[in-house]
Amino acid sequence: xxxxxxxxxxxxxxxxxxxPDHDPPVMxxxxxxxxxxxxxxxxxxxxxxxIVRRGEFVTVVGPSGSGKSTFLNVAGLLDxxxxxxxxxxxxxxxxxGEAARAALRGRHIGFVFQSFHLMPHRxxxxxxxxxxxxxxxxxxxxxxxxxxxxxRVGLGHRINAVPTRLSGGERQRVAIxxxxxARPSLLLCDEPTGNLDTATAESVLALLDELxxxxxxxxxITHDPAVAAHGERTIxxxxxxxxxxxxxxxxx
Amino acid sequence: xxxxxxxLPRLRRSDELSAFSSFxxxxxxxxxxxxxxxxxxxxxxxxxxxxxxxxTFVAVLGLTATTSSQIDSRFDLLSATEVTIEDVGREQDEFxxxxxxxxxxxxxxxxxxxxxxxxxxxxxxxGNDTVRASPLGDAVGERAQILAASPGTLQAALPTLAQGRxxxxxxxxxxxxxxxxxxxxxxxLGITTLDTRPAVFIDGEPFAVIGIIDDVQRKADLLLSVVxxxxxxxxxxxxxxEGGAKMLVATxxxxxxxxxxxxxxxxxxxxxxxxxxxxxxxxxxxxxxxTSDLGQLFLLLAAICxxxxxxxxxxxxxxxVLERTGEIxxxxxxxxxxxxxxxxxxxxxxTLGALGGLVGTSVGVITVVAVAVARDWTPVVHPVxxxxxxxxxxxTGLLAGLxxxxxxxxxQPAEALRR
Ligand SMILES: Nc1ncnc2c1ncn2[C@@H]1O[C@H](COP(=O)(O)OP(=O)(O)OP(=O)(O)O)[C@@H](O)[C@H]1O
Ligand SMILES: [Mg+2]
Numbered sequence: 001x002x003x004x005x006x007x008x009x010x011x012x013x014x015x016x017x018x019x020p021d022h023d024p025p026v027m028x029x030x031x032x033x034x035x036x037x038x039x040x041x042x043x044x045x046x047x048x049x050x051i052v053r054r055g056e057f058v059t060v061v062g063p064s065g066s067g068k069s070t071f072l073n074v075a076g077l078l079d080x081x082x083x084x085x086x087x088x089x090x091x092x093x094x095x096x097g098e099a100a101r102a103a104l105r106g107r108h109i110g111f112v113f114q115s116f117h118l119m120p121h122r123x124x125x126x127x128x129x130x131x132x133x134x135x136x137x138x139x140x141x142x143x144x145x146x147x148x149x150x151x152r153v154g155l156g157h158r159i160n161a162v163p164t165r166l167s168g169g170e171r172q173r174v175a176i177x178x179x180x181x182a183r184p185s186l187l188l189c190d191e192p193t194g195n196l197d198t199a200t201a202e203s204v205l206a207l208l209d210e211l212x213x214x215x216x217x218x219x220x221i222t223h224d225p226a227v228a229a230h231g232e233r234t235i236x237x238x239x240x241x242x243x244x245x246x247x248x249x250x251x252x
Numbered sequence: 253x254x255x256x257x258x259x260l261p262r263l264r265r266s267d268e269l270s271a272f273s274s275f276x277x278x279x280x281x282x283x284x285x286x287x288x289x290x291x292x293x294x295x296x297x298x299x300x301x302x303x304x305x306x307x308t309f310v311a312v313l314g315l316t317a318t319t320s321s322q323i324d325s326r327f328d329l330l331s332a333t334e335v336t337i338e339d340v341g342r343e344q345d346e347f348x349x350x351x352x353x354x355x356x357x358x359x360x361x362x363x364x365x366x367x368x369x370x371x372x373x374x375x376x377x378x379g380n381d382t383v384r385a386s387p388l389g390d391a392v393g394e395r396a397q398i399l400a401a402s403p404g405t406l407q408a409a410l411p412t413l414a415q416g417r418x419x420x421x422x423x424x425x426x427x428x429x430x431x432x433x434x435x436x437x438x439x440x441l442g443i444t445t446l447d448t449r450p451a452v453f454i455d456g457e458p459f460a461v462i463g464i465i466d467d468v469q470r471k472a473d474l475l476l477s478v479v480x481x482x483x484x485x486x487x488x489x490x491x492x493x494e495g496g497a498k499m500l501v502a503t504x505x506x507x508x509x510x511x512x513x514x515x516x517x518x519x520x521x522x523x524x525x526x527x528x529x530x531x532x533x534x535x536x537x538x539x540x541x542x543t544s545d546l547g548q549l550f551l552l553l554a555a556i557c558x559x560x561x562x563x564x565x566x567x568x569x570x571x572x573v574l575e576r577t578g579e580i581x582x583x584x585x586x587x588x589x590x591x592x593x594x595x596x597x598x599x600x601x602x603t604l605g606a607l608g609g610l611v612g613t614s615v616g617v618i619t620v621v622a623v624a625v626a627r628d629w630t631p632v633v634h635p636v637x638x639x640x641x642x643x644x645x646x647x648t649g650l651l652a653g654l655x656x657x658x659x660x661x662x663x664q665p666a667e668a669l670r671r
Contacts, residue, residue: 069670078585078666091268099589103273106587113669117582121290133283134273134587178586 024090026186026217027052027075031084032094034074044070047084048242050235052219054185057212059231060221067240068221069190075219076109076188077101089185106135110179114191116171118163118178124150125159128178135182149177153207169200176207180216187211189220193227205230275592284599287572295604298568301561302608302645303615308554310616310641314633318624321632332532333367334470335512337499337519341526350491351526352519356499357404359518365507370404373497375485377455383478384453385441394440398454399477400485406432408502409468416446416463419481427483431459434475438464452478457488471500508532558648561608565652569601573660580660581668590661597660601653602646609645613638 033047044067052058062068073079074086077093080101085094089108093101110131118127128146137145150159153173163171172192179187189208193201209230212218220231228234234245288295337360341348352371353359360369375398383396406418419430431452433443443450443461451458459480468474491497499519503511512531516524573580580593617633624631 073666076585078669089268093269096269099272100269102584102587102589103271104268105585106273107268107271109585111585111669115578117578117585117669119286119579119582122286126286130583131586133279134275134583134589134592136271136274139276139278182586 023054024087025051025053026056026089027219028087029084030087032074032081032086033083034070034079035082044240045074045081046240046242050242052186052217054217055212055215057209057218057230057232058220059228059234060219060237061223061225061228061234061245062237063223066237068223068237070240071237071242072188072190072221075186076111077105103135106131106182108185110182110184110187112172112175112179112187112189112192114194116163116175116195118171118174120163123160123162124155124166124174124177127163127174128181131178131182137182145181146177149181150174152180153177167200168196169203172196172200172204173207176204176211180211185217187216187218189218191222192220193222193224201227273587273589273592275588275595280592280595280599281603284596284603287576287596287600288603291572294568298564299561299604299608299611301557301564302605302648303561303612305554305556305558305561305648306609306612306641306645307615307619308550308557308612309644310613310633310637311619312550312554313637314616314620314631315623317632317634317637318620318629322629333503333505333508334532335501335503335508335515335529337501337512337515337527337529339495339497339526340528341523342495344523344525348523348526350497351495351523352497352499356519357402360499360501360511360515361404363511363514363518365504365511367502367504368404368408369499369501370402370406370408371482371497371499372399372401372405373482373485373492374398375400375480375489376492377489383437383441385443385450394437396437396440397473397477398485399474399479400482401474401479402482405471405482405500406474406479408500409471409474410502411465411469411474412467414464414466416461418463424481424483427487428481429457429459429484430462430481432463432465432474432479433461434465434477434479436475437478454478454480455488459484470502558644561605562648562652565601565604565649566655568604569597569653569656570659572600573597573656573663577663577668580663581665584663584665585669593663594657594661597657598650598653601656602649605649605652606642606646608649609642612645613641616641 027050029048029050031047031049032045033043034045036042036044060068060071070079074081077088077096081094085092087093088104091104093104096104119130122130125143125146128149129142132142132145147156147159150156153176155170155173155177158166158170161170163174166174172195176187176192179189187208192208193204196204205227208218208220218231220227222228236243236245339351341351356371357369360366377398383394383398403418403420403424411418414435416432418432419428422428423430431454433441433452438444438461441452443452443464446461446464450461452461453459459478465474465479499515501511501515509531512529515529516527520526583593583596584590617638620633621631623629
């Protein structure tokens with residue numbers, strides 16, 4: 001069932017466009033910024049506001065060194081912001097300790113990396129099931145769920161293959177299945193097609209489009225404008241500053 | 253499966269910040285095992301140091317226990333029930349004279365726990381100490397030890413006779429000129445049978461040979477001697493003026509020390525210091541002397557092996573941590589806490605150590621059994637050793653894993669995933 005718990009703080013927040021339903025945004029940055037302590041201190045993410053709603057497909061673009069990975073680390077709870085507050089599924093996580101953030105990562109976020117990060121000696125099925133090892137899911141249904149996730153990404157026939165026997169595109173599909181299997185509320189992809197050729201990249205992006213069409217919230221970080229064009233919204237980063245990008249040629 | 257409803261938070265929002273990740277023991281072992289099996293050859297080589305260390309430990313302790321029990325069983329048989337009493341009166345007082353009273357055998361046999369006891373000494377003839385098988389001067393002469401021994405001495409020595417019989421209290425009391433020969437001495441004197449009623453001549457005196465001793469369990473020099481009753485020796489040649497008389501006492505098991513303590517007073521209440529009773533050596537002191545020599549050297553060696561094993565495990569685990577930084581980052585992204593990472597690497601190193609310990613224990617036990625079989629001993633390995641050895645391996649592994657596991661826990665997920 002849906003939970004209709006509403007954040008009381010909501011009314012005092014700097015009035016984002018009121019959501020049509022009672023669902024809190026998946027991601028809400030309120031003045032979130034990150035400065036690496038240096039020396040010299042580097043402000044990789046300037047304080048910014050951002051809202052990503054449930055079911056959105058958002059892309060983040062920017063040149064190298066602009067702060068894309070920093071943004072992803074903050075959004076994915078891998079790094080704590082040095083200022084502002086961050087609401088993930090309506091939970092204020094800015095003050096959460098390391099243990100709480102680890103648990104929140106496991107439950108709310110699915111990561112997809114440019115370099116896949118698959119365990120080379122484990123089968124596709126084991127790699128996907130690993131996403132459920134730490135989040136209190138019962139052992140019994142792990143295999144079934146991992147199998148279902150692999151089938152969903154079109155790898156139902158390669159369940160027992162080890163990653164070294166899979167093509168780049170197949171590896172990234174395994175990684176996507178791993179990101180999906182714990183039913184996160186946000187799929188965070190850092191350059192998901194960075195290591196793939198154009199054709200394979202297209203099929204992976206098509207998969208992300210499908211997932212989005214099924215209701216998944218997807219956030220893709222890329223430096224490639226063609227990839228960025230897949231998103232409903234595109235946010236540009238330059239020198240740590242976030243800016244909503246006007247969609248030239250796309251009717252809003 | 254990406255249906256909107258199922259992606260909603262399953263926990264109440266207020267619980268979200270306190271519901272920490274978990275890592276069930278079964279998963280912990282599964283993941284650790286998978287980690288070790290990634291590089292099976294490397295893991296096996298890593299465990300080798302522990303195998304050698306623990307194996308040496310078990311082998312040394314087992315061999316020590318085996319030899320000690322060997323000594324124990326030999327002592328339990330006879331030596332532990334044997335007391336020797338020596339006449340040392342001449343050392344105390346030059347006019348002390350012969351320290352043993354005439355009724356020495358009876359006095360000692362009256363003590364609790366004594367089975368047999370008897371006085372004996374070696375007879376020293378002034379001139380011609382050869383023993384001949386005939387009175388004629390040109391007959392075959394053999395130099396042989398002549399032993400004056402009371403009947404109690406013979407019984408205490410537990411002899412087996414080839415032929416004839418022992419002399420008894422009657423011959424002792426009448427100072428009869430009878431003799432017993434060890435089988436070796438009899439052969440050298442050309443005496444093969446008692447049917448011809450042979451005699452030997454000692455210092456010109458004839459002695460009827462009444463028995464040939466085949467074997468004794470105590471006082472083996474009886475076999476190389478001509479044994480005559482002590483009363484007869486005393487009548488012919490007197491008591492040994494320069495001391496040297498002794499008493500052999502056979503006791504019941506466990507009574508030896510007490511008998512040794514009481515004997516001098518029982519024999520000479522007036523001058524107990526004239527007699528020195530020697531109880532059997534304490535098997536325990538004997539065992540420690542065996543343990544202390546080679547054993548300690550090998551235990552030191554085993555300790556060095558263990559240290560080398562620990563360093564090997566530490567090194568391999570550290571390399572694994574550095575190699576698997578990406579995996580650590582991934583696990584953290586999937587919800588693992590840093591303590592879960594610590595636990596996993598500790599489990600890996602601990603398992604390597606414990607496996608090395610188990611294999612080492614087997615190797616050690618096999619060594620002990622092999623040596624024991626070759627020497628015809630009973631292999632003895634203390635159960636405590638068997639239980640402790642794998643634990644020593646486990647402890648080595650855990651200790652070696654501490655630093656690498658700590659390093660692994662400190663890996664920052666954001667940095668680990670950057671690669
Ligand atoms: N741990 C750190 N300490 C200090 N500065 C850092 C750290 N990590 C990143 N930076 C700096 O922050 C800025 C943003 O880095 P980030 O990795 O987010 O860039 P990026 O957009 O992901 O680049 P790329 O496209 O090359 O991956 C860079 O100037 C970088 O040098
Ligand atoms: Mg980057």
